[in-house]
Amino acid sequence: MDQQAVERNKTHEERVEQANTFLKQKVEGLEGDSYKLSYHLMPPAGWMNDPNGLIFYKEEYHAFYQHYPYEAKWGPMHWGHAKSRDLVNWEHLPVALAPSEEYDAGEGCWSGSAVDDNGVLTLIYTGHVDGRTPVEVQCLATSTDGVSFRKEACNPVIAGAPEEGALGFRDPKVWQHAGAWYMVVGYGKDGVGKVLMYTSENLQEWRYLGAAAESDGTMGDMWECPDLFPLGSGDDHVLVISPMNMGTTKTMYLTGKLNYETGKFAYGYAERLDYGFDFYAPQTFMDGQGRRILQGWMNIWGATMPEQERGWMGAFTLPRELKLNADGTLRMEPVAELIALRGAHQRVDGLTIRADTELTLPNVYGDTLEVIAVFDVAKAADAAAFGLLLRCSEDGTEYTKVCYSAAERKLSMDRTHSGAGEAGVSEVQLAPMADGRVKLHLFLDRSSVELFANDGMKTVTNRIYPAAASLGIKLFAEKGEAHLESLDAWVL
CATH class of the missing domain: 2.115.10.20 (Glycosyl hydrolase domain; family 43)
Known part of the structure; x- marks a missing residue:
């Protein structure tokens, strides 16, 4: 045979x-x-x-x-x-x-x-x-x-x-x-x-x-x-x-x-x-x-x-x-x-991000992170867009952008500068919660990002392929200042 x-x-x-x-x-x-x-x-x-x-x-x-x-x-x-x-x-x-x-x-x-x-x-x-x-x-x-x-x-x-x-x-x-x-x-x-x-x-x-x-x-x-x-x-x-x-x-x-x-x-x-x-x-x-x-x-x-x-x-x-x-x-x-995964913890409270600026979080970085960021939309400028830059390289050329537009009530994740793999922008309409806040709950795991917005009312799931050394996290605001009420980050 x-x-x-x-x-x-x-x-x-x-x-x-x-x-x-x-x-x-x-x-x-x-x-x-x-x-x-x-x-x-x-x-x-x-x-x-x-x-x-x-x-x-x-x-x-x-x-x-x-x-x-x-x-x-x-x-x-x-x-x-x-x-x-x-x-x-x-x-x-x-x-x-x-x-x-x-x-x-x-x-x-x-x-x-x-x-x-x-x-x-x-x-x-x-x-x-x-x-x-x-x-x-x-x-x-x-x-x-x-x-x-x-x-x-x-x-x-x-x-x-x-x-x-x-x-x-x-x-x-x-x-x-x-x-x-x-x-x-x-x-x-x-x-x-x-x-x-x-x-x-x-x-x-x-x-x-x-x-x-x-x-x-x-x-x-x-x-x-x-x-x-x-x-x-x-x-x-x-x-x-x-x-x-x-x-x-x-x-x-x-x-x-x-x-x-x-x-x-x-x-x-x-x-x-x-x-x-x-x-x-x-x-x-x-x-x-x-x-x-x-x-x-x-x-x-x-x-x-x-x-x-x-x-x-x-x-x-x-x-x-x-x-x-x-x-x-x-x-x-x-x-x-998943709370059992949480390791070292960092917290930031009450931070105003000036218009058209980026703010590095020096103690928050890594490729396996959980991040919960709460923004007060009522305190943001009407035209402001704000959020986080994830997996940032030291020279600023590599990052994944998570952005909320207060004027459009739109949440997006932009992979244009995320590294290897596909680019593209994911978008979804998202109204603030009843208290006027937007809550962004993120899980980073080396080549993935999962975003749960406003206690899971909308989710955005993407694969990203940044360089191993791209580990930084930044806050940003565009077209007006924004207010971060709190940010919690854990190494997972």
């Missing part, structure tokens, strides 16, 4: 073992990398994209992810796996899934979710094989120890889309309600993005309920990575989607009411979920405290990814707790556990 035939005939277990052996040989080469994230979940080596199977299982947090272990680029998809007891410290576990069967041995085991089925950790994923009919099917894999997974003999459990001619039929998200299982699947047809809904009594036999929701014609032509979940009270639900071909909008959330009998989600509010460039395919789960927690892929398709040259690509955002406001808007805040 030739080598190609040997490779084709390998079992799922053999392919998983091969991937894990390869990864062990690669991880040592990433030490000393100035882009390597310090406290975010990233792959041990190779490629990472969508979060998959986020779940709180047997008192631990499990995170799976789209993974190609052999190179720092997209390839036939495996499922990487990590776990944590505190959402802060993550332990990498063996690769959970590898392409091996006729229904997933092409482009691999694509995105999906995880459930606890009476103690059995069950993964529900899309098998994708280009050239096969159908291309995409939904599949199960199970584990009793939470580490080793077996693909079920009943696969595929959904053997294809309900209609031919779909743009996509993938990314199943499964949950339980009133003793029954429900699934939403991303779908697109005739230029309209949709989520399809199914129900099951046993996770193996699924009944199609119809389209739970669809685009009004302005929200993309295929809805990837759908996630429909209760939040708030009564039948309030949130649908998170990653719409394809919607310009700069890569993720959205829709809030409304779900009718389980009809399988229809009637939404009344729709907005972009995160206003940065590097946020895609988010997924949520409920933890043991009853919190709805979200993590997303902290990259985006088509971007320059400088870390690829260093043997890895991709990361998760920080875990974010979701809260639903009375008006149907959503808030995302960093989970409370």
Whole structure:
């Protein structure tokens, strides 16, 4: 038998073992990398994209992810796996899934979710094989120890889309309600993005309920990575989607009411979920405290990814707790556990920044920082724009600019001078809080910036690739003076 035939005939277990052996040989080469994230979940080596199977299982947090272990680029998809007891410290576990069967041995085991089925950790994923009919099917894999997974003999459990001619039929998200299982699947047809809904009594036999929701014609032509979940009270639900071909909008959330009998989600509010460039395919789960927690892929398709040259690509955002406001808007805040990362602390109080000046904060610097800056907009000049310059080089040529315009009520993050990688300006409208202040809560982690504004009313997530020596932090004001009420900074 030739080598190609040997490779084709390998079992799922053999392919998983091969991937894990390869990864062990690669991880040592990433030490000393100035882009390597310090406290975010990233792959041990190779490629990472969508979060998959986020779940709180047997008192631990499990995170799976789209993974190609052999190179720092997209390839036939495996499922990487990590776990944590505190959402802060993550332990990498063996690769959970590898392409091996006729229904997933092409482009691999694509995105999906995880459930606890009476103690059995069950993964529900899309098998994708280009050239096969159908291309995409939904599949199960199970584990009793939470580490080793077996693909079920009943696969595929959904053997294809309900209609031919779909743009996509993938990314199943499964949950339980009133003793029954429900699934939403991303779908697109005739230029309209949709989520399809199914129900099951046993996770193996699924009944199609119809389209739970669809685009009004302005929200993309295929809805990837759908996630429909209760939040708030009564039948309030949130649908998170990653719409394809919607310009700069890569993720959205829709809030409304779900009718389980009809399988229809009637939404009344729709907005972009995160206003940065590097946020895609988010997924949520409920933890043991009853919190709805979200993590997303902290990259985006088509971007320059400088870390690829260093043997890895991709990361998760920080875990974010979701809260639903009375008006149907959503808030995302960093989970409370992240306070455990805080080290040395610096504080600045009551500082006026003169118009058209920059003010270096001599004791605040680094590449792994948490910063909370509160500005009093009422005390700023009407035309003033102000904020922070992050990861500044000593000669002032390299920096990332976070700016609030009092006149336009607009928050922006400018990567024009951030170093390697993509440039561009992220912008979002942001009114001051009820007390007239703007609160900017930032997490810096070597090659990333996550900004939570006004207690998570708006978020901006971006990757940046500055030189290792660019560590300074500055305050600035333009077109008028500004007033910093307080600034707290911690080394993480």
